[in-house]
Amino acid sequence: MSDWSAQHNDAGVLMLLSSSLPLTPSGYGVRSHAIASHLLRHGVRLKVCTRPGYPLTSWTGPQEVRLSDTVENVTYHRLPLYPVGMGEFGEEYRQQASSLIATVAGRCRASIIHAASDMENGLPAMLAAKKAGVKGIYEYRGMWHYSAAVRNTWFPWTEPFRRRQRLEVQTGQLADAVFAISEALKAELVAEGLPENKITVLPNAVDVERFTPLPPDQELLEKYGLQDRVVVGFIGSFTAYEGLDSLMDAVLELNWRGFPVSLLMVGDGADNLKRMKALHQARGSHPSVIFTGRVPFEDVKRYYSLIDIMPFPRVPAKVCRCVPPLKPLEAMAMGKTVLASNVAALTEIVRDGETGLVFESGNLPDLVEKLETLLARPDLRQRLADRGRAWVLAQRDWHKVSERILRVYEGLLEG
Incomplete structure (x- = not known):
């Protein structure tokens, strides 16, 4: 230095x-x-x-x-x-x-x-x-x-x-x-x-000394009933451009196909959180979808520890093409498998098949297909997670x- x-x-x-x-x-x-x-x-x-x-x-x-x-x-x-x-x-x-x-x-x-x-x-x-x-x-x-x-x-x-x-x-x-x-x-x-x-x-x-792989937090696993589940997670603000309604629909579809997958949604976002909860209720309030609300800043890594796959299904809007979120880098540094929509700012971070998987923004069937691939292939998840962390250590420290x-x-x- x-x-x-x-x-x-x-x-x-x-x-x-x-x-x-x-x-x-x-x-x-x-x-x-x-x-x-x-x-x-x-x-x-x-x-x-x-x-x-x-x-x-x-x-x-x-x-x-x-x-x-x-x-x-x-x-x-x-x-x-x-x-x-x-x-x-x-x-x-x-x-x-x-x-x-x-x-x-x-x-x-x-x-x-x-x-x-x-x-x-x-x-x-x-x-x-x-x-x-x-x-x-x-x-x-x-x-x-x-x-x-x-x-x-x-x-x-x-x-x-x-x-x-x-x-x-x-x-x-x-x-x-x-x-x-x-x-x-x-x-x-x-x-x-x-x-x-x-x-x-x-x-x-990302600060790679702060964001490192952690074993799942047992207290939170029990609190949310996530034992023996593959956990898909979102941590952040529930803004209109994050594509979270599509993510919820994808996880519900995969549950109906028999996959033991849960969606852990951590954060808030005023009206958008209310909207997401209303959509969840309209879809039958399936227990695989969990809203935690905002959590203390110092506890965020505990919630990261629960997650296996972190999707970023941002919509094809100009702000999404230009402005990348910080969370994919935190997730990759913590050894999580990342799935991202193909907006330009995200594909600067997530290389399809190398540091994560990429799907077509706004295309729900493609999101479901890529998530299903990751659920069915733990070996692929681990390989992408390892490569993603190595890339962050080399390029985004x-x-x-x-x-x-x-x-x-x-x-x-x-x-």
Whole structure:
């Protein structure tokens, strides 16, 4: 691991996030924490802040708000709330937020401001970099209006969608360098006019020391009655684009064909969880489908330990083609067999017949067929799981992937 501090002892980095652990335990928060944690291990002088007003302007609900929260080796500082901009991302908010961020950058002697999606966080940060006379990096983890378009198919034809698209591109144009979470998203950004040589792909990765194979948790096996069952699992948010209704139908079909398979669904997602439970009830409330609800962050690995096969049946939507989930990498690191739909962002991770199996997105019979193949062939499951873990160790370990960030930082400081 390189010693950043020995080479760049005068250079500091201010990282700006839309949300963070421990208040928002999402994939975004996990990725942010891994990046910040590894940059600190590399010796980077790093200050991590959340966007002005978070969490009061967020959906996280009533909670105690502190000036900072520390998780492991990372301290998340909360920036104060502005009197303008409550629920509205306008010019006045952008100017006030960028002035505050520029002031913070000056106080912590930052040479780089590194901000992550979405543009409500990134645009004020890139404006702040210009005001402070420092370098700005915008990290595209996704286009959040693409996600909204899955829930509301008419949204791409509206002015709010086009406005957010324009502002996302403007944020990247203002930045001195850009990170994209996938090759597919990089291609989208190039098509929108961002220079290809400005963009570095910074994929999801995993802490391979934290996510390692574990024996099944006996207490949870008994609690959910999973002994002598092959467990198909989903862990995450029940969003509209995950394709979970198809996954439930596939598992029910395989039960009717006589396979001893259960579906363990861990997490929540407000209205989508209610919808899934209603669909389950409409299909006869079969006991092979289990909803656990949200579980404590520290218990997630216990639930992973129960799972044999982890499908990711994402639908053929633009957000799914561009933005990969973090969970396949965690699953592969823990030695689970992965089955994924053939959207571009997932096939960058799951190589059909090598690190997992791939089926046609939106094709329920193909999903059933591939799941049946894995249920009938434990030897294939084990081989794919072993190869998947080996690939993650070689290609998607945060210890190695974080080096890409340092190279971009160095390029900006030396340029």
